[in-house]
Amino acid sequence: MSTSATQPVITPSDSKSTTIRVGTRKSALALKQADFVVTSLQRLHPTINFEIKGMHSAADKDKVTALYKFGGKGLWTNELEAELMGGELDMIVHSLKDMPTGLPEGCVLACVTQREDPRDVVVVKKSLEEKYKTLADLPEGSVVGTSSVRRMAQVRRRYPGLEFKDMRGNIDTRLKKLDAEDSEYSVLILAAAGLSRMGLTGRVSQYLESGTKGGGMLHAVGQGGLGIEARADDEKTLELLKALENKEAMLAAEAERSVMRTLEGGCSIPIGVETQWVSENKLRMTATVVSVDGTEGADAEHETEVKTREEAVEFGLKIAKQLTENGAQKILDVINAARAANPNTEKWVPA
Numbered sequence: 086m087s088t089s090a091t092q093p094v095i096t097p098s099d100s101k102s103t104t105i106r107v108g109t110r111k112s113a114l115a116l117k118q119a120d121f122v123v124t125s126l127q128r129l130h131p132t133i134n135f136e137i138k139g140m141h142s143a144a145d146k147d148k149v150t151a152l153y154k155f156g157g158k159g160l161w162t163n164e165l166e167a168e169l170m171g172g173e174l175d176m177i178v179h180s181l182k183d184m185p186t187g188l189p190e191g192c193v194l195a196c197v198t199q200r201e202d203p204r205d206v207v208v209v210k211k212s213l214e215e216k217y218k219t220l221a222d223l224p225e226g227s228v229v230g231t232s233s234v235r236r237m238a239q240v241r242r243r244y245p246g247l248e249f250k251d252m253r254g255n256i257d258t259r260l261k262k263l264d265a266e267d268s269e270y271s272v273l274i275l276a277a278a279g280l281s282r283m284g285l286t287g288r289v290s291q292y293l294e295s296g297t298k299g300g301g302m303l304h305a306v307g308q309g310g311l312g313i314e315a316r317a318d319d320e321k322t323l324e325l326l327k328a329l330e331n332k333e334a335m336l337a338a339e340a341e342r343s344v345m346r347t348l349e350g351g352c353s354i355p356i357g358v359e360t361q362w363v364s365e366n367k368l369r370m371t372a373t374v375v376s377v378d379g380t381e382g383a384d385a386e387h388e389t390e391v392k393t394r395e396e397a398v399e400f401g402l403k404i405a406k407q408l409t410e411n412g413a414q415k416i417l418d419v420i421n422a423a424r425a426a427n428p429n430t431e432k433w434v435p436a
């Protein structure tokens with residue numbers, strides 16, 4: 086075999102001998118996210134072989150059962166985690182917002198990548214696009230498609246005249262259902278990040294955020310971020326992932342997840358957040374907990390210096406405490422009691 090400058094010789098030592106298996110859900114969006122992570126890792130480590138393995142979760146397979154009944158925590162993630170622990174996978178790429186705030190023993194949130202736009206957005210039915218742009222434009226009785234209790238409760242609080250109807254399925258399916266001539270929906274609320282990753286930002290009609298123009302709506306904990314889970318003792322994979330970590334995104338995510346972890350009583354709750362780096366190392370968070378009927382809300386806002394994971398978690402605790410003092414506990418107690426009393430009729434989805 087001859088060597089030349091244009092034809093590098095592949096010797097056994099630098100051939101693709103190591104394989105890293107990357108698990109993900111199997112939706113088009115999830116596969117895109119995993120692909121993004123693998124492409125980034127492959128660029129940094131050309132000699133490692135990366136394989137993506139897509140899996141359908143229990144919640145993907147069963148679209149009828151109320152999602153929180155799968156056990157709330159780990160709805161989308163349990164099967165993947167079993168493979169991670171069994172060594173069939175080396176990492177899992179998640180939408181951070183679908184990741185439970187408590188991970189199974191032996192698993193860690195190894196990496197948070199740079200965050201996409203964390204906001205929710207309004208998408209208007211194609212045939213109504215000329216008529217309505219924002220939630221405020223919608224006439225009373227208009228139907229908003231969402232299965233997220235967080236989105237529903239917050240919209241109800243600000244726009245009590247609107248109606249809600251369940252909307253599940255992946256992004257493509259949701260848009261098709263919205264646009265169908267005979268659909269009852271006027272708008273959908275979706276995550277900007279999902280649309281953007283699918284190349285569908287053109288459908289965004291309004292960005293929702295804390296200000297008046299944004300409808301006073303806060304997004305989900307972790308929304309727009311990717312979380313990569315790995316085995317706590319897998320030094321090699323943890324080291325690989327360090328290069329993909331975005332510190333600002335990680336600290337903001339830890340702070341948001343800390344609020345959620347502190348407040349949740351074992352089930353998904355209607356909590357919205359917004360975090361923003363306002364100056365060097367200074368994080369501002371706005372958070373809300375809203376009753377399902379939208380009549381009551383507890384709000385909190387605070388900014389503080391956050392430089393470490395511990396400080397981020399501490400900050401989240403502080404916000405959770407402020408929320409509790411402002412009435413969040415009462416709202417959560419009512420929700421938990423209603424779920425316990427009437428487990429068969431609710432379709433509340435953590436989104």
Ligand SMILES: NCc1[nH]cc(CCC(=O)O)c1CC(=O)O
Binds near residue numbers: 183436
């Ligand atoms: N609820 C499902 C889900 N999980 C993650 C995203 C994409 C946004 C993200 O990565 O945070 C979506 C779609 C949506 O909420 O519109």
